[in-house]
Amino acid sequence: MTPQRVTPLLELRGLTRSYGSLTAVDSVDLALAPGERHALIGPNGAGKSTLFATVAGTLRASGGSVLLSGQDVTSLPEGERARRGMVRTYQHSSLFLDCSVLDNVALAVQRVHRVAHRCDRAARRFRHIDTEARRHLDSVGLLGRAQDMAAALSHGERRQLEVAMVLATEPALVMFDEPTAGMSAAETERFVALMERLPERLTVLIVEHDLDVVFRLAERVTVLHLGKVLASGPPEAIRADEAVQRAYLGSARTEDLFAEAGGER
Amino acid sequence: MNIKAVKAMRGGTHVPSGTTPVSEPLDGDSACDSGSGSERRSGGHESGTGDSAKGPGRRRAVVAVAVVALLAAAPVVLAPYPVSAMSRMLAFAVLVLSVDLLTGVTGLPALGQAAYFGAGAYTAVLIGIHITSDALVQTLAGLVMGLVAAAVTGWVAVRASGIVFLMLTLAIGESVHQVADTWQAVGASNGLAGMPPITLFGGPPLLAAGFVHWWVLAVAVAVFAAVALVVRSPYGRTLRGIRDNEARMRALGYRPALARYGVFCLAGAVAGAGGALWAQQARFFSPGDMGFEVAALALLSVVIGGPGSLWGPCLGAALVLLVRDNLSASIGGHGPLVLGAVFIAVVFLMPRGLAGLTGARLRGLIAARGARLRKENAS
Numbered sequence: 001m002t003p004q005r006v007t008p009l010l011e012l013r014g015l016t017r018s019y020g021s022l023t024a025v026d027s028v029d030l031a032l033a034p035g036e037r038h039a040l041i042g043p044n045g046a047g048k049s050t051l052f053a054t055v056a057g058t059l060r061a062s063g064g065s066v067l068l069s070g071q072d073v074t075s076l077p078e079g080e081r082a083r084r085g086m087v088r089t090y091q092h093s094s095l096f097l098d099c100s101v102l103d104n105v106a107l108a109v110q111r112v113h114r115v116a117h118r119c120d121r122a123a124r125r126f127r128h129i130d131t132e133a134r135r136h137l138d139s140v141g142l143l144g145r146a147q148d149m150a151a152a153l154s155h156g157e158r159r160q161l162e163v164a165m166v167l168a169t170e171p172a173l174v175m176f177d178e179p180t181a182g183m184s185a186a187e188t189e190r191f192v193a194l195m196e197r198l199p200e201r202l203t204v205l206i207v208e209h210d211l212d213v214v215f216r217l218a219e220r221v222t223v224l225h226l227g228k229v230l231a232s233g234p235p236e237a238i239r240a241d242e243a244v245q246r247a248y249l250g251s252a253r254t255e256d257l258f259a260e261a262g263g264e265r
Numbered sequence: 266m267n268i269k270a271v272k273a274m275r276g277g278t279h280v281p282s283g284t285t286p287v288s289e290p291l292d293g294d295s296a297c298d299s300g301s302g303s304e305r306r307s308g309g310h311e312s313g314t315g316d317s318a319k320g321p322g323r324r325r326a327v328v329a330v331a332v333v334a335l336l337a338a339a340p341v342v343l344a345p346y347p348v349s350a351m352s353r354m355l356a357f358a359v360l361v362l363s364v365d366l367l368t369g370v371t372g373l374p375a376l377g378q379a380a381y382f383g384a385g386a387y388t389a390v391l392i393g394i395h396i397t398s399d400a401l402v403q404t405l406a407g408l409v410m411g412l413v414a415a416a417v418t419g420w421v422a423v424r425a426s427g428i429v430f431l432m433l434t435l436a437i438g439e440s441v442h443q444v445a446d447t448w449q450a451v452g453a454s455n456g457l458a459g460m461p462p463i464t465l466f467g468g469p470p471l472l473a474a475g476f477v478h479w480w481v482l483a484v485a486v487a488v489f490a491a492v493a494l495v496v497r498s499p500y501g502r503t504l505r506g507i508r509d510n511e512a513r514m515r516a517l518g519y520r521p522a523l524a525r526y527g528v529f530c531l532a533g534a535v536a537g538a539g540g541a542l543w544a545q546q547a548r549f550f551s552p553g554d555m556g557f558e559v560a561a562l563a564l565l566s567v568v569i570g571g572p573g574s575l576w577g578p579c580l581g582a583a584l585v586l587l588v589r590d591n592l593s594a595s596i597g598g599h600g601p602l603v604l605g606a607v608f609i610a611v612v613f614l615m616p617r618g619l620a621g622l623t624g625a626r627l628r629g630l631i632a633a634r635g636a637r638l639r640k641e642n643a644s
Binding site for chain 2: 056077078079080082083087088090094095096097098099103106107108110111112115116117118119120121122123124126129165169
């Protein structure tokens with residue numbers, strides 16, 4: 001599946017994160033090839049969100065390392081990782097609500113183009129920033145709302161705006177944290193279509209509850225269970241995997257789950 | 266924020282911002298909320314950018330020119346005392362602008378700007394007494410001193426935000442005030458008197474209140490224009506981003522503390538220039554002019570005027586000084602009481618301050634009134 005010779009765009013080596021005596025993420029190994037669409041799934045409490053936050057740099061790792069294009073970024077803060085092309089979205093849209101939709105994207109664009117500190121001219125005189133921001137808005141279908149306040153957007157539109165902002169940072173890796181959570185069926189459909197249109201070269205790591213979405217988007221799926229990687233492979237293999245079915249997809253006897261969980265502590 | 270302002274800022278033509286203390290909308294979105302904190306504006310629709318902006322933009326330019334012209338005409342028609350009161354308001358408005366840069370635009374509540382105001386003022390007085398009476402030199406020196414003082418003390422403050430930032434700036438302000446109050450070289454608690462009248466470009470001393478007023482007005486307009494430009498620039502957008510959602514800025518790859526440090530130094534420079542102007546029109550400066558009360562009144566002016574707007578806080582500054590210096594005597598020294606009442610009224614009735622009263626809302630009120638009158642006439 002993964003081309004073995006290529007340096008993985010994202011590589012996790014024994015990544016661990018503990019809260020006191022609880023090990024939420026337990027020495028996870030994972031490699032994402034450039035351009036790969038990878039989904040991370042697992043039952044509630046499997047450590048998905050913690051793993052996600054640790055990879056993004058929102059949380060510090062307790063052990064192991066995170067490599068971006070072969071470079072160790074484990075000790076770098078979130079902002080520095082973002083500057084190196086690794087950005088995340090938030091489970092609850094995190095926007096600049098009192099700025100216009102266009103300004104939200106322009107904030108990302110002007111940072112990438114290194115004009116965020118310029119104060120010798122009005123912002124609208126930086127035409128290329130404006131054009132670029134509008135292009136990203138167009139790509140997520142929000143161009144018509146460029147001048148509206150971000151606070152006026154619906155939940156689904158806010159997710160679209162998030163995607164535009166993330167794309168505007170010209171990332172190599174985008175991490176989506178449960179992007180379709182709380183969306184209506186129609187919104188989810190529109191969002192998945194948007195994800196399918198993302199540029200091919202973009203590497204995507206997505207944490208998602210909705211398995212339909214996962215199996216539609218992902219080329220490879222990793223199942224996390226109790227902080228450990230239970231299985232990793234193409235969607236068909238994951239669907240067929242017995243351990244996964246037992247742990248996650250619902251055919252497990254509840255006693256097994258409790259026995260296992262109890263054994264961990 | 267009113268639609269008009271939003272349109273104008275986004276739109277095409279713009280006011281020659283260089284000449285307009287009143288013109289700068291400071292930009293629609295930002296002007297917004299911070300006053301009340303609780304209120305999220307979600308409206309603000311507007312469609313066109315280009316042409317639709319020309320109308321309001323031109324109107325604003327006209328208003329701006331008119332206001333500057335009126336201020337400039339004041340010495341011709343008014344007695345010296347009200348003229349010097351206006352100069353004082355202008356100097357104070359410059360200080361208020363610096364507070365607005367931090368509080369309204371960047372979302373950092375600041376109570377320490379009086380320290381940089383004082384640094385600029387003492388610098389101007391000392392230069393006036395010992396070196397030169399040239400107003401330009403004094404003002405530039407005051408500006409640089411404010412900048413340096415902010416650069417030296419600010420790096421501690423900008424690591425925090427919110428209430429911690431407020432307390433840190435308060436501590437800075439009080440410390441500097443203490444220094445001024447006890448340091449003999451700057452007259453300690455007596456302050457520094459005996460500053461000779463200012464001159465300009467080697468001319469004769471500007472003794473008349475009117476000439477001083479014109480100088481103060483010119484500098485205030487220039488500072489206003491500079492601040493307006495910063496607010497509308499990409500850097501201004503960065504600052505508003507920090508105000509709205511600092512964590513997100515970090516996730517986008519920004520360094521918020523660095524951007525905050527920049528605006529803190531800038532605000533220090535602005536406050537320093539304001540201090541120099543204040544000293545030039547008073548020809549005297551004492552620790553009482555840079556105490557906690559001054560910092561608090563500056564913050565109050567921003568809240569009354571509408572944080573984030575630029576002309577609103579300037580208006581607020583004039584109002585606050587009017588009540589404190591001129592009205593207070595005629596109402597038996599109850600100025601602070603009036604200010605307190607005004608503050609409460611503004612917070613409850615005008616969450617966006619005076620700036621929230623313009624444009625659409627005002628037009629709406631007028632339209633409603635017109636409709637009512639017409640109805641009354643008809644019946």
